[in-house]
Amino acid sequence: MYIGLDLGTSGVRALLVRADGVPVGSQEAHYQAAHPAPGWSEQDPATWVAGCRSALAALRAEHPVEYGAVRGIAVAGHMHGAVLLDADGTVLRPCILWNDTRSHVQAARLDAADGVRDISGNIVFPGFTAPKLAWVAEHEPDIFSRVAKVVLPKDYVSLWMSGICASEMSDAAGTAWLDVGGRDWSDRLLDAGGMRRDQMPALHEGTGVIGLLRDALADEMGLPRGVQVVAGAADNAAAACGVGALKEGDGFVSLGTSGVVLAARDGFAPDAGSAVHTFCHAVPGRWYQMGVTLACTDSLNWLARITGQGPAALTAALGDAVRAPGSLRFYPYLSGERTPHNDAQVRGGFSGLDIGHDAPDMTRAVLEGVSFAQADSLLALRATGADPQTLLAIGGGAASLHWVQMLANTLNLPLEIPARGEFGAALGAARLAICGVTGANPSEVMTKPEIARTVYPDAALVGAFAEGHQAYRAAYPMLKALQ
Template identity: 55%
Template sequence: MYLGIDLGTSGVKALIIDGQQRIIASATADLKVSRPAAGWSEQDPAEWISATGAAIGKLRSKHPAEVSEIRGIGLSGQMHGATLLDSTDRVLRPCILWNDTRAHAEAAQLDADPQFRSISGNIVFPGFTAPKLVWVRNNEPDLFAKVASVLLPKDYLRLWLTGEKVSEMSDASGTSWLDVGQRRWSQELLAAGHMDLSQMPRLVEGSDPSGGLRTELALEWGMRPGTIVAGGAGDNAATAIGMGTVGEGAAFVSLGTSGVIFAANDAYRPNAESAVHTFCHAAPQSWHQMGVILSATDSLNWFAVLVGQSSAVLTDELGDELRAPSGVFLPFLSGERTPHNDAAIRGVLSGISHDTDRAAITASILQGVAFAFRDSIEALAAAGTQVTRLTASGGGSRSHYWLRTIATALDKPVDVPVAGDVGAAFGAARLGMLAGGNATLAACTPPNIERSIEPDEALRPAYEDAYQLYRKTYPAIRSTMS
């Protein structure tokens, strides 16, 4: 048995698979995000530990025999978060999360230093870890002086699980401190960001062991002391391991809180100017590229709260017949990454009239997110990565209407896996299996496909016209904010 733990933004998921990679059981525990100021997003790391313990406790209560047979643990988690520890490993402040944009000025300052793009292969985005530490230095200097260690969210869980300060290549790629091509911390980038190598965790590959489960926790959970904990992966790389997206040309679209177009690469080929992320993969000596939008299902969730209905009710109202676009929605509720790298831009809904009803607005929101994915596809192409078809993942992929919208907006087929969990927790469990030496990367096969969704050719011209209007709307709105 192998355990995958995925520390997400809205909750922790724990999942058990057996040696044949069949899902045996899973459990979740919720998390909340604190937004103490506009553009801020934080969580208390103590709540990650409580939620992880609760999820594993649920598994143990219902599946004690399976939990006792766990031989490897893998970790996945939300990326970029800055968890600051003092010399006694005490948390100094709430973790600044991936979708926090307070450090936009600091990010621009670091990005103006050419060595950041040259060494890290990426723009320094406001959500990345390095500018957050510069913000803390500028705004909380007394606290900054106490920082002895910086850990990414899942790596703080690892410290609790194993007592070891370790990270791995995929998650570390999103800090702006990693030499992504050489897969090592860059002393030059650390120094430019007022940090030191001594404050960084040890690095391993995602499929390598990173430590063993502490005896105290093992006895509490009915597991073996010293059970191997794998390096793991950032959430998108872990999803790729779960989806079998590990070879050149393989790609998926993730409809979660944020939205991702993920393409695996066999070589390191950065193109920072395209605002595409070029990161290490969780698989050794491989890389991946991503286009990222910050508010995917979050855009629909915002509207659902506004009108007092669930997201599922809103998408069900659309029926089965795909609608032609009738309005423009820019899903930039908390800024945007690919391709704009714009922390200040905010969402827009335009083209509404007396005839616009709730369903029409819902459809416009789904289309706007799909067009943001189209932006990422075009940015990936500019970076040298061609995507011909995609596999769907994430909670939003349960909406057939939304996937039809994406296929038509991108003019690319979207494959839907058979029912079953092939997401980040499943990928983390696979990495736990690899770290234990009980499988090779060849075992990370793609899921079986239930159906393929083709673009709606009759609506392609209308969608193309709407996309061009969408593209024109961004600079027009941006100019009003300057």
């Protein structure tokens, strides 16, 4: 048996699977992030540990026999977070999360430094880890002077489990400290950010074994002694492992809190200026690229909050038929935007709002606006040479067939919807654990899910959605001018 942990910003999920990858059971625990100032997003790493304890305890209670046969465990987690540890391993301040934009000044400065984009393969976004440490150095110098190690969120959980400070390529690629093509820390990038190699965790591939679960923790949690802790993956790389997106041409579109269009790549082919992320994959010798929309289902959740209706009720009110975009348009820049703008300051909203518009009209505009943002990401990916011919549709928003059809029309690509069952980051982490412990070939373990249905673009509407997308793109300079 194997366990995959999916560490998110709102909770953690523990998935128990058999050696053949078939899920046995799962449990969740939830927590919240803090926002002490505009643009800030933080979390106490102790909440992650508490969440893992709770989810694992519930899994043990539900499946005691299988739980007692676990051989390996791996963690997938949200990227870019900065957990600062002193020489004793004590957390120095709350973790600065991926969606925190306070370090936009430091990010711009690092991004302009000679060679940074060439080595990292990426723009230095405000959400990345390196500018966060530069911000701490400038605004919290006493804390910065005590930093002995910097670890990423999922790696803090692995440290808690194993007592070993380690990371892996897919997560490290989002720090702006990694030579993404060379798959190693870069002394040039570290120096540009005012950091040292000895402050970095040891690097593994995602299938690498970090060490063993601490005996005391194994006894406390009711796990066998000798469970191997495998390096795991960043959340999107783990999701790619969960849906079998490993090789050139494989990819998915995720309608989650943030939106992602991801394409697996057989080689390192960065185009930093496109604002596409080029990261190491969690499996050796492979990379992936993705465009990111910061507020995807978050945009729908925002509308639900201000209308007093749930997201499912809002989308249900649209009915089954998808129609051409209207004059009401929504720009999902509620937290700034990554791809293709790299703009932490721009803000979104509605245009063309009329006294005759109602909640369904606004809902439709929100879904269209997010779909147009995903189309921006696809265009940016294609500029790097990635050219997926079909994509898996995953994430909570993919439960809305209306939204998936709208997205298929916008991207002008068939979208495959997986059958009900287990896939995603928790399964990807469990699959990495299987490969790490058994030495199995990832391509044999990380297979694609069964497809329940394929949603094809509606040829009668593709042109109208292309026109809507062009109008959406043309509005960005005007929104930028309003900052």
